[in-house]
Amino acid sequence: MFPFLAALAQTGSIKGKATTADGKPAELVNIRITETGKGTVVNYAGNYTLNNIAPGAYTITASFTGLLTQRKNVTVTAGNATVADFMLAESHQQLQDVVISSGKNKITGKNSEQIARMPITNLQNPQAYNVVGQELMKQQNTITLTDAFSNAPGVTPILYPSGGIAALSRGFSTDVNARNGLQSTAGRSSADVANIERIEFIKGPSGTLFGAGISSFGGVVNLVTKKPFETFQGSVDLSMGSFSLGRISADINTPLKKDNSLLLRVNTALQKQDSYNERGFYNSSLLAPSLLYKATDRLTLLVDAEFYNVNSIRPSYVRLTPASGIRSYADIPLDYKKSLLDNDLDAKTSASKFFAEAKYKLSNTWTSSTNVSYVNESVERSYQDYPIWISKDSVTIDVSKYGPISNVYTNLQQNFNGTFQTGSVKHTFLAGANIAQYKGRGSSGSTGVIRAFDIRNNNAKVDRLLVDSALTPGKLMNWGLSNTITYGAYVSDVVNLSDRFYVMLGLRYEYIEDKSTGIWATQYTQSSLSPKLGLVYQLLKDRVSLFGNYMNGYQNMPPVTQPDGSRFTVKPVYAKQYEGGIKAELMHKKISTTLSYYYIDIDNAVRYDGNFFAFQDGKQRSKGIEWDFTATPTEGLTAILGYGYNDNRIIDAKGMEGNIVSNAPQHIANYWFNYHFKSGFLKNFGLGAGGNYVGKAYFDDENNYLLPSYHIVNASAFYETGKLRLGLKLNNIGDKKSWGFWGAPNPTRNFVANLTIKF
Structure with a gap:
C-alpha cells in the first residue's frame, strides 16, 4: 500500500475543461498526450483528467474527427495537477453535427456544411434537402449509386445513353456535377458507391451558391466522399x-x-x-x-x-x-x-x-x-x-x-x-x-x-x-x-x-x-x-x-x-x-x-x-x-x-x-x-x-x-x-x-x- 502511495507522489496529473465557442461542454472530444499516446475523452460536463503522468514537458492535443485539432504545451510536476483548458473554435451545434454524422443518428442526421457552404443546421436552413448516408446504403446492400437515389423523396435515377448518371428532381434532370461541393462530373463515366459517405440532394434552383456549372433548375446532387480518421x-x-x-x-x-x-x-x-x-x-x-x-x-x-x-x-x-x-x-x-x-x-x-x-x-x-x-x-x-x-x-x-x-x-x-x-x-x-x-x-x-x-x-x-x-x-x-x-x-x-x-x-x-x-x-x-x-x-x-x-x-x-x-x-x-x-x-x-x-x-x-x-x-x-x-x-x-x-x-x-x-x-x-x-x-x-x-x-x-x-x-x-x-x-x-x-x-x-x- 505505502509503495503505491509513494509512486503516486512521484507522478502528476493533467486536468481541464473543454468547451465550445459558445461556452458549452465539448463532450466526446479526444484528449491525448503526444509523447506517450496516453489519452482520455471529455465527459458530459466538459471535464477530463489524465492521471499518473511522469514529471516533464508534454504536448496535449484536443481533437475530434472532422474538426481542427488544438495543441497546448504543459509541464507536469510531481504531486501536482496541471490545468490545461481548451476552447474549440466550433460551436456546440457544430460539434453535435459531427457526433450525429458519425454516431447513432447516421440515418436521421441531415446537417452539413456543404449544403449552405457554412456551418448552419438543418433547422436553420431555409431550403429543403435530403441526405442518403452510408448506413442506409449498407442496410440496402447498395452496389450502384443510382439505387441510392431512390431513397430521396421526389427523386428518380437517370441513366444517360452517353453513360452518365443523373437524378430527376422537381421535374428537371439534375446531373451529378458536385463532389464535396466542388465542380465535378459523371457525365460519361458514372461513379462508384465505394468511396461515398453520403449523397446530398439539394432541392430547387441553387445558382446563388453553386452556379450554373453545378446546379440545374431541379437542384444539386453532391457526392460527399469518405475522409481519413484517427484510428486504424x-x-x-x-x-x-x-x-x-x-x-x-x-x-x-x-x-x-x-x-x-x-x-x-x-x-x-x-x-x-x-x-x-x-x-x-x-x-x-x-x-x-x-x-x-x-x-x-x-x-x-x-x-x-x-x-x-x-x-x-x-x-x-x-x-x-x-x-x-x-x-x-x-x-x-x-x-x-x-x-x-x-x-x-x-x-x-x-x-x-x-x-x-x-x-x-x-x-x-x-x-x-x-x-x-x-x-x-x-x-x-x-x-x-x-x-x-x-x-x-x-x-x-x-x-x-x-x-x-x-x-x-x-x-x-x-x-x-x-x-x-x-x-x-x-x-x-x-x-x-x-x-x-x-x-x-x-x-x-x-x-x-x-x-x-x-x-x-x-x-x-x-x-x-x-x-x-x-x-x-x-x-x-x-x-x-x-x-x-x-x-x-x-x-x-x-x-x-x-x-x-x-x-x-x-x-x-x-x-x-x-x-x-x-x-x-x-x-x-x-x-x-x-x-x-x-x-x-x-x-x-x-x-x-x-x-x-x-x-x-x-x-x-x-x-x-x-x-x-x-x-x-x-x-x-x-x-x-x-x-x-x-x-x-x-x-x-x-x-x-x-x-x-x-x-x-x-x-x-x-x-x-x-x-x-x-x-x-x-x-x-x-x-x-x-x-x-x-x-x-x-x-x-x-x-x-x-x-x-x-x-x-x-x-x-x-x-x-x-x-x-x-x-x-x-x-x-x-x-x-x-x-x-x-x-x-x-x-x-x-x-x-x-x-x-x-x-x-x-x-x-x-x-x-x-x-x-x-x-x-x-x-x-x-x-x-x-x-x-x-x-x-x-x-x-x-x-x-x-x-x-x-x-x-x-x-x-x-x-x-x-x-x-x-x-
Whole structure:
C-alpha cells in the first residue's frame, strides 16, 4: 500500500475543461498526450483528467474527427495537477453535427456544411434537402449509386445513353456535377458507391451558391466522399448475385504518424456483372486514396484522388413514331430480355479526379478554405444505339460512335466563413469566389439507319463489324475545342435576429467566356446575377422550424444562328423558385421530417417555331409538394417514408400549352423499414423491406407516348456483429417491368448476397 502511495507522489496529473465557442461542454472530444499516446475523452460536463503522468514537458492535443485539432504545451510536476483548458473554435451545434454524422443518428442526421457552404443546421436552413448516408446504403446492400437515389423523396435515377448518371428532381434532370461541393462530373463515366459517405440532394434552383456549372433548375446532387480518421480500421466486402455479379471492395484507414497528424484512407472496388437482357454488361474498377495532414493547430490539408474505369454497354435510346401505332412503352412487341444488337458494341471510359483542400483557422471565429480540383473524363469509344419503331412489328437501328473524347474540368475555389456581431445581432457569414475552366475535345459519327428489322423474323444482330464498316471517314466529325472559363463571386449571410428567427441573404455574380472553336462552336460572353432570400422561424427551439425561400437558378445560353443567317442573342434562362414549409427534429433527433410546397417559374425559355427560328418567350411552371420522414425511434429500428407530387407543365410554347413536360412523373413515393435485433433468440439478425412507386410519365413534350407507372418492392435479411456482416437483398420481388428516362427497360428480379469482414 505505502509503495503505491509513494509512486503516486512521484507522478502528476493533467486536468481541464473543454468547451465550445459558445461556452458549452465539448463532450466526446479526444484528449491525448503526444509523447506517450496516453489519452482520455471529455465527459458530459466538459471535464477530463489524465492521471499518473511522469514529471516533464508534454504536448496535449484536443481533437475530434472532422474538426481542427488544438495543441497546448504543459509541464507536469510531481504531486501536482496541471490545468490545461481548451476552447474549440466550433460551436456546440457544430460539434453535435459531427457526433450525429458519425454516431447513432447516421440515418436521421441531415446537417452539413456543404449544403449552405457554412456551418448552419438543418433547422436553420431555409431550403429543403435530403441526405442518403452510408448506413442506409449498407442496410440496402447498395452496389450502384443510382439505387441510392431512390431513397430521396421526389427523386428518380437517370441513366444517360452517353453513360452518365443523373437524378430527376422537381421535374428537371439534375446531373451529378458536385463532389464535396466542388465542380465535378459523371457525365460519361458514372461513379462508384465505394468511396461515398453520403449523397446530398439539394432541392430547387441553387445558382446563388453553386452556379450554373453545378446546379440545374431541379437542384444539386453532391457526392460527399469518405475522409481519413484517427484510428486504424478497415473492411473488405464481397458481393455476388444475379446476372453473374461479382464485386469486391475494401476500405482501409490508418494513421501514418503516432500523433495522428497524418492520416491515410484508401477505398477500392472491382466489379463485373452481366445484364438481365441478353445484351449488356458492366465491368468497373475504382481506386480512391485520400490523405489528411494536420500541419499545425490551425492548418489542415486534405488531398484525395479517384481513378475509375468502366467497360460497359450503354442504355438504348428507344423512340416511337406515330406510324408504329404504339403509344406505350409497355406495348413494344420485342421481348423484354431480347436485343437486336451485339455485345461487342460497347463503351470504354475512364475518369481521373484530383482534389485538394487547405483549411486554415484564421481566428476562433473565422476560417479560410482553399479548394482545387482537376477532373479528366475520357472516352476511348462509346457505341450508342437508337432504335426507332416505324410500325407495330418493324424497327430501324441507328448507331453512333463517340470517341476518343477528353473532357477536362479545372476549378479553384476560395471561401471565408465566420461569425460576427452587429450589436445584439449575430451573423454567420460566407464570402467566396471561384474560377472554373472546361476544355473538351472529341469526335463522333453516325451510321444513319443501318438496318431495318421485322421482329417476326429471325434477324442477325447488328455488330461492331457492320457499324464500323458504315462509319466511313466522311461520317466521322472532329468537334474541335470546347473552351469555357467561368468566374464567380458570391456572399451569403445568415442573420440571427433572435434565437429563433433567422434571415438568409445571398447573391452571386457569374461571368462566362466561351472561346470554343470547331464545327459547332459559337464564341460568346454572358453574365448572370443570382439572388437568394430565406426566412426561418423556430416554433420550438431546435425542434420545429417554419421556413420559406426565394431562390434563383440560371442556364447560360450561346447565340443562335437563325435559318436566314441572322444572329439571335440569347439571354440566360432563369428559373425562380418560391418555397415554404415546415421542418422538425424530435426525440433528440431520432425523428427528422420536412414538408414543403414549391413553385418554380421559367418565363424566358428558348423555343423554336415550325420554320426552326428561335424565340425566347417560352414559359414553364413546375410546382409540387415534397414530404420526407426518417426515424430511428428505438435501437435497431429504421423507418423512412417519402413522397413527391410534381406538376411540371409547358405554359407557352405555341401548340403545346398545358402539356406535361417529358419524363416528369407527377407522383413519386419511397419507403423503407429495417429492424436489427439487439437481444433475444434473434440477436444480431435483421430484416428490411421497402420499395418505390413512380407514376406514369410522357416520353415527349407533345404527350404522345407513355412511360407506364411502376411499383418496385425489395426486401433484405442480414446477420451483423461488430466484425462481420452477412446480407441478402432481393430486388424487384414482383419481377415488374419498367422503363426509364430514355425509354430503356430497367432490370428484372435479382438478388445480391454480401459478406463484409471488418477489422
